Amino acid sequence: MKVLILGSKGSLGQTFLDLYQDHEVSAWDREELDITDEQAVTKKITELAPELIINCAAYNSVDKAEAERFLADQINGYAVGFIAKAASEIGAILVHFSTNYVFDGTNQEGYNEDDSPNSQSAYGKSKLLGEMELQQNADKFYLIRTSWLYGRTGGGKKSFVELMLQLASGGKEIQAIIDEFASPTYVVDLAQATRALIEQKKPFGIYHLTNSGSVSWFEWAKEIFVTKNLEANLKPISRNDYPRLAARPQYGVLNNNKFIELRPWVEALKEYLS
Secondary structure (H helix, E strand, O other): OEEEEEOOOOHHHHHHHHHOOOOEEEEEOOOOOOOOOHHHHHHHHHHHOOOEEEEOOOOOOOOHHHOOHHHHHHHHHHHHHHHHHHHHHHOOEEEEEEEHHHOOOOOOOOEOOOOOOOOOOHHHHHHHHHHHHHHHHOOOEEEEEEOOEEOOOOOOOOOHHHHHHHHHHHOOOEEEEOOOEEOOEEHHHHHHHHHHHHHOOOOOEEEEOOEEOOEEHHHHHHHHHHHOOOOOOEEEEOHHHOOOOOOOOOEOOEOOOOOOOEEEHHHHHHHHHO
């Protein structure tokens, strides 16, 4: 099968690159294609004619998006529509990733695939715009929402795990939020589950894929330090006392009602850190 990976230099893109080595893979990042250029997207994708497109390209600076709304909307929103149109033109399956940040985070029971999004941040709104563009312009798509991704270092920003390890080595006090919850998700598990979803020919539509279980930022940080046997000056802090430009969902758990349950987040974290 001919596979195109967009955003191939990021953590998730690199993971898919490894996972699809048994296929004919093209790996494109911003140097190969500016996904915000509709003409370039149409031309290059139709010329390549892949059967499967995996879009890992994203603007993911949650706080910076408050000031860079236009850029976030271009990359996370309208560009997804351009890719979706090109995929439809050649009959390709399109996989696209979204986030728990499309929800307002008020539901302590977590969010189902068909719940109505209500984003509270510019970043979340840009990702929601991408979801809408995808659904309006493609039929053969898997829209996968996930949360709190970490894994091998890609070309993008540091994951929470990397940040915690870096801060611990500095010896200073580390503040972590104790009243904001989601499911840390290992990119390897996400990629493998995504491939299984495609190969099992599950119905097209929206899926929630995260490692199972949920945790606060504080408890996640604590588990990182325990697993690595690190002494760290870790202090719990309330989300209300931790100033950030963008609003985050307090309860950002994504319920998976449509596919196999991924292994517990603690198990995945231990494997990654080993």
